[in-house]
Structures are given as C-alpha cells and as structure tokens.
Amino acid sequence: MSIFDRFRKQSSAPMARERLQVLLAHERASVESDLVAILREEILAVIAKHVELDADKVKVTMDRDEHVSVLEIDVELPLNAARMAA
Template identity: 40%
Template sequence: MSLLSFLLGEKKKSAAVAKERLQIILAHERAGRNASEPDYLPALQRDLVAVISKYIAINPDDIKVHLERQDNLEVLEVKIELPETR
C-alpha cells in the first residue's frame, strides 16, 4: 500500500458501494419493521436504474425488484432485462 493511497484512502468501485448500500438497507429494514415506515423497494429500484444506466442504456421498466416473505425467510429478487447487443 503506498503512502498516498493510505493518506487519501482508496476509491471504492461502484459495485462495492452498491453492495454496501443494499446491506445497510436490508439490515435497517430487518431491525425496525413497522408499518409506519415507507417501503424501500421503489427507492432501491430507482437507485439500481441510476447505477446501471451509467454503464448500459436501459429502460427503467426493465428492472423489477420484489421482496417475498415466508415465515422467517426473506427473498429479495432483482430481475434486470438487458438490451440485446448486436
């Protein structure tokens, strides 16, 4: 590790930042489940569209985020339809 990177810190990749944000959102949602809090899925979907749009031209309707709860199990499903490359 160079002295400059130690002093300035290293720039994180956008995928790592997105993963950290998703983990924080999920941990927060698990910790404080109550009906008065707004649903985070629409905001998560907007963030995903913004990040993916930086790299690929994509229609916002091509990203679907769905959370399914069954007993003690939660499944977060993210479906992304990428445009065909030619």
C-alpha cells in the same frame, strides 16, 4: 359456536390485540413497498452508469417468509448492451 356469538360483547384486550396486529401488518407492508421503490431507483442508477436501459425493464420485488426476506431483481438487458459490457 353459533351465529349469535359474533354479536356478544367481546373483552377489549383480544379486540385491541387483533386491531394492533392488523395495524402492524399494514405498516410493515407500506415500509416494504417504500424500501422496494428506493432499491429499484438505486439499482437503476447503478445500471445506467454502464448500460443504457429502459426503466420499465427493471422489476424489483420482495417476498417475505417467516424467517427471511428475498429480494428479486429482474433486469431485461438489450442484446447490444450485453455485448458492449462483455
């Protein structure tokens, strides 16, 4: 493969397929971030029913693998709130 191969005209099907893959990957990422934001707000609402909590102390992330997605929720509870719940 030479450097001039990049300047040759490619057939439109592979180029269209590549563009579609990029578009779908971008769309999936935006849907995932929206879902994480919605889940974070709902988790905050549920926790707030039981414990007074700073919203900055809740982190929700989603990791995507080939076969599964993993939702990770990290909640930092104050010690006095943990004693009241126990």
